[in-house]
Amino acid sequence: MRILIADDHPFMLQGTKSFVESYGYAVEDTCSNGISALNLIKLHLPDIAILDINMPGLDGLDVSKAVQESKLKTKIILLTMHKEMTIYKKAKEYGIYGYILKEHAQTELQKCLEEVKKGNEYMSISLKNDLITDTPNDDNELANLTLSERKIIELITQQKTTRQIAELLFLSEKTVEGHRSKIIEKLGLPKEKNALLIWAMQNSKK
Amino acid sequence: MNKTFTHFISIIILIIFLGCSDKKENEVVFTKEEPVKEDAVKAWLHKVENYKKSDNYLVVFHNYYNQKIREKKYSDAAEVLDFACVYLADSYDFNDRFMATVKEFDSKYREELPALKTTFVDAYLANYYYDKYNLKKACDYFRKITALEPDNYDSCYNIARAYYDLSYIYYIMGKQNLSLLANQKSFEHFSKIDNPKGLAFVYSNYANIYTAIGDKKRAIENADKAIQSYKKIDNTYNVYIGLINKISIYEYLKDERERPLIDSVYQAFVSSKDESKILKIKIFDFKAENLIYENKLSEAKKILEDLKPVVEDIASDDLTQEYKLTTALYEIKKNPNYSNFADIKKALPTLISNQQYEKVNMFYVLLQNNAIQNNDYKSAFGYESQKKIIADSIGNIITRVKTVELEKKYESEKKAQQLKIKEQTITNKNTTIALLGASLIGILFISFAFNLTQKQKKLKVEKQNAQLYTKQLLEKTEEERKRIASDLHDSVSHELLSLKNSLEEKTEITNQKIDAIINDIRSISRNLHPVMFDKIGLKESINQMVERAESVNNFMVTAEIDYISILSSSHELQIYRIVQEALSNIIKYADAVAAKISITENQNNIIIEIKDNGKGFNVDETLNNASSFGLHNIIERSRAIGGETTIQSGTAGTIIRIEIKKKP
Numbered sequence: 017m018r019i020l021i022a023d024d025h026p027f028m029l030q031g032t033k034s035f036v037e038s039y040g041y042a043v044e045d046t047c048s049n050g051i052s053a054l055n056l057i058k059l060h061l062p063d064i065a066i067l068d069i070n071m072p073g074l075d076g077l078d079v080s081k082a083v084q085e086s087k088l089k090t091k092i093i094l095l096t097m098h099k100e101m102t103i104y105k106k107a108k109e110y111g112i113y114g115y116i117l118k119e120h121a122q123t124e125l126q127k128c129l130e131e132v133k134k135g136n137e138y139m140s141i142s143l144k145n146d147l148i149t150d151t152p153n154d155d156n157e158l159a160n161l162t163l164s165e166r167k168i169i170e171l172i173t174q175q176k177t178t179r180q181i182a183e184l185l186f187l188s189e190k191t192v193e194g195h196r197s198k199i200i201e202k203l204g205l206p207k208e209k210n211a212l213l214i215w216a217m218q219n220s221k222k
Numbered sequence: 223m224n225k226t227f228t229h230f231i232s233i234i235i236l237i238i239f240l241g242c243s244d245k246k247e248n249e250v251v252f253t254k255e256e257p258v259k260e261d262a263v264k265a266w267l268h269k270v271e272n273y274k275k276s277d278n279y280l281v282v283f284h285n286y287y288n289q290k291i292r293e294k295k296y297s298d299a300a301e302v303l304d305f306a307c308v309y310l311a312d313s314y315d316f317n318d319r320f321m322a323t324v325k326e327f328d329s330k331y332r333e334e335l336p337a338l339k340t341t342f343v344d345a346y347l348a349n350y351y352y353d354k355y356n357l358k359k360a361c362d363y364f365r366k367i368t369a370l371e372p373d374n375y376d377s378c379y380n381i382a383r384a385y386y387d388l389s390y391i392y393y394i395m396g397k398q399n400l401s402l403l404a405n406q407k408s409f410e411h412f413s414k415i416d417n418p419k420g421l422a423f424v425y426s427n428y429a430n431i432y433t434a435i436g437d438k439k440r441a442i443e444n445a446d447k448a449i450q451s452y453k454k455i456d457n458t459y460n461v462y463i464g465l466i467n468k469i470s471i472y473e474y475l476k477d478e479r480e481r482p483l484i485d486s487v488y489q490a491f492v493s494s495k496d497e498s499k500i501l502k503i504k505i506f507d508f509k510a511e512n513l514i515y516e517n518k519l520s521e522a523k524k525i526l527e528d529l530k531p532v533v534e535d536i537a538s539d540d541l542t543q544e545y546k547l548t549t550a551l552y553e554i555k556k557n558p559n560y561s562n563f564a565d566i567k568k569a570l571p572t573l574i575s576n577q578q579y580e581k582v583n584m585f586y587v588l589l590q591n592n593a594i595q596n597n598d599y600k601s602a603f604g605y606e607s608q609k610k611i612i613a614d615s616i617g618n619i620i621t622r623v624k625t626v627e628l629e630k631k632y633e634s635e636k637k638a639q640q641l642k643i644k645e646q647t648i649t650n651k652n653t654t655i656a657l658l659g660a661s662l663i664g665i666l667f668i669s670f671a672f673n674l675t676q677k678q679k680k681l682k683v684e685k686q687n688a689q690l691y692t693k694q695l696l697e698k699t700e701e702e703r704k705r706i707a708s709d710l711h712d713s714v715s716h717e718l719l720s721l722k723n724s725l726e727e728k729t730e731i732t733n734q735k736i737d738a739i740i741n742d743i744r745s746i747s748r749n750l751h752p753v754m755f756d757k758i759g760l761k762e763s764i765n766q767m768v769e770r771a772e773s774v775n776n777f778m779v780t781a782e783i784d785y786i787s788i789l790s791s792s793h794e795l796q797i798y799r800i801v802q803e804a805l806s807n808i809i810k811y812a813d814a815v816a817a818k819i820s821i822t823e824n825q826n827n828i829i830i831e832i833k834d835n836g837k838g839f840n841v842d843e844t845l846n847n848a849s850s851f852g853l854h855n856i857i858e859r860s861r862a863i864g865g866e867t868t869i870q871s872g873t874a875g876t877i878i879r880i881e882i883k884k885k886p
Contacts, residue, residue: 097712097716097740101769105762163773163776167778
């Protein structure tokens with residue numbers, strides 16, 4: 017296992033190197049900017065490259081993209097402060113294997129390395145958590161529902177028709193229908209007429 | 223405008239003024255004064271009959287005159303000298319003794335008296351030179367009189383008379399233009415004293431001058447006026463003279479009205495039983511000629527026989543000759559081989575001088591025929607050349623008349639043309655004025671329009687500058703925010719992280735605290751600037767915003783973004799900010815069930831629409847409200863990227879729509 021680490025913060029770079037080495041992996045190259053990183057990847061073809069995103073020259077995403085475009089075998093793990101789903105999504109497009117946040121490097125880096133070594137992808141748990149920040153905890157059944165689904169139930173309790181709901185939520189009737197069957201499925205309701213309405217009325221009374 | 227008006231007024235005043243002064247010219251200025259009582263001798267000398275009848279008039283005059291001179295009563299002396307001068311001049315009596323008296327008075331005593339009182343001296347001398355056929359000197363003396371300005375009836379009469387005489391001399395000299403001018407002056411002066419006789423003379427003079435010029439119309443007009451004036455003073459003799467004059471004019475100008483006029487004058491004269499022998503000779507002579515012309519020879523013979531004793535009684539050379547000529551005409555008509563030519567030959571020079579060329583020609587024919595019969599070819603040849611000269615003369619007269627007629631025609635045409643030109647000039651002037659006015663207005667309009675466009679340009683430039691400024695301000699703000707965000711994110715977060723790692727005493731609480739701070743910084747940074755906007759792009763950033771709004775605010779937003787990046791990142795960022803602002807407004811105020819964000823594009827525009835089904839608001843009122851920063855923020859931002867914002871709001875919700883023109 018040959019690993020490359022790139023980070024423009026020297027302390028961070030040093031810390032990461034220590035962690036990686038403490039896990040028993042050999043760090044072949046370290047560098048502090050994207051351009052060097054890409055050159056070293058092309059030169060040494062490391063198995064894994066742990067890249068920061070914000071770097072001078074090329075950023076982590078650029079390097080990932082270049083690696084993907086060059087069809088290099090190096091697997092990329094992004095180690096970043098960016099707790100952003102959008103960035104993760106963008107990075108996924110560039111075929112990265114791992115995405116972990118720097119503050120959780122201590123706890124997640126080892127696991128991530130292991131998974132990537134196996135050829136699996138690894139995404140930071142805290143990033144996943146970030147997406148569901150405001151879920152109501154009081155109702156277990158509702159907790160599984162998305163905001164749209166919850167909104168639809170809310171409108172069903174107001175005796176709104178599918179068409180009215182669609183209009184109110186700026187959705188198509190088809191989408192609303194789709195949400196309805198998804199809700200019924202999620203709640204495990206019988207496939208009867210008005211089953212959802214009855215359930216909604218009962219729950220809203222609580 | 224004012225100037226034109228003043229001009230107009232002054233022109234009107236001028237016209238009125240001229241109108242007044244015109245009237246004045248025809249007004250009677252001087253009236254005849256009451257005659258002063260004269261002593262017996264002077265009164266006797268004053269009477270013209272005494273001069274005509276009495277042989278010792280001049281003796282009486284000299285005695286009286288010399289006595290007054292001795293007494294140094296020059297005024298009385300001048301008065302009687304005046305009478306004598308007039309009477310003598312009228313009868314062309316220029317004897318040496320009287321002439322000496324006049325010249326002595328002229329040189330010695332004249333200065334004692336005012337110039338206007340002694341004009342008779344000049345008049346007498348003028349008449350003297352006229353009689354001696356020194357027309358130039360005569361003119362000079364008359365002009366001495368006409369140089370004066372009249373101050374009473376008598377002086378005005380004298381000046382009028384001098385002008386009249388002057389006109390007559392010019393007429394004889396053939397200077398018809400000067401003659402006309404002098405006659406006009408005479409007319410004016412006679413008008414001032416309202417002297418019909420004088421005016422009649424003037425009209426006769428006019429008739430003569432116009433005849434000489436060949437102006438038939440005016441000649442006859444003035445002959446008629448003379449007749450009218452004579453009728454006014456009831457002078458029958460002169461009325462007939464006027465009529466005879468008119469007949470002569472007709473004759474001279476070859477007018478066919480001559481013969482009817484002769485007939486009517488003859489009729490009138492016969493029925494009036496006028497005793498005047500001179501008139502009878504003149505009128506009967508004309509009548510006889512008429513009858514001969516009409517071939518009524520027996521009637522003509524009767525008249526000629528009737529006239530014979532009268533002619534013999536008068537025994538005037540002139541009249542006798544005329545009678546003899548008419549008789550000769552009669553004889554020729556009766557007998558074409560008439561050969562008593564003595565009278566004719568004698569009369570020819572007079573006829574020629576009177577320009578009666580027709581008669582002359584006729585007689586020359588007779589003389590020539592006679593000469594040929596008598597084999598006197600030399601004479602016949604002479605008559606032939608004479609005839610030619612006469613024919614030329616006739617031709618001259620006809621030509622002159624025709625020329626004048628043509629000239630008049632030409633003049634009237636010229637006048638018409640001039641009038642036309644004047645009219646045209648006026649129209650042109652009007653057109654020019656209109657054009658000038660129009661162009662002035664045009665210039666005003668143009669300058670106004672120019673000013674307006676300049677102002678508009680200026681405003682546009684100012685607006686553009688303001689927009690540019692806003693744009694730059696917004697961009698700079700964004701840059702600043704981005705910098706702060708990345709500083710926070712990159713430096714502070716990393717510092718905290720290394721702090722967290724380097725803490726010797728690691729506790730769960732401090733770790734959690736530091737993580738919380740990092741998260742706070744993250745959220746501050748994210749709010750300052752969408753993370754890695756350049757990389758992520760508008761679509762994903764808005765989707766992220768939507769997701770966050772749903773999860774954080776529990777508010778349902780659907781996003782429908784059908785947009786392929788063609789705008790610059792900074793413009794996209796502004797769109798992101800607009801959506802952010804709109805969405806935050808909806809969440810804060812709209813009380814809506816849901817909102818929808820859509821970004822679509824067609825061929826020309828990118829359309830951003832943010833809809834909600836909230837309670838809505840009054841757009842105009844809100845925009846005028848100082849607290850509506852959010853809406854103005856949207857409008858300003860969209861303007862900075864060349865977008866047009868429309869906001870519709872009602873109870874069914876609000877639609878904010880921004881259209882951005884794609885750059886070609």
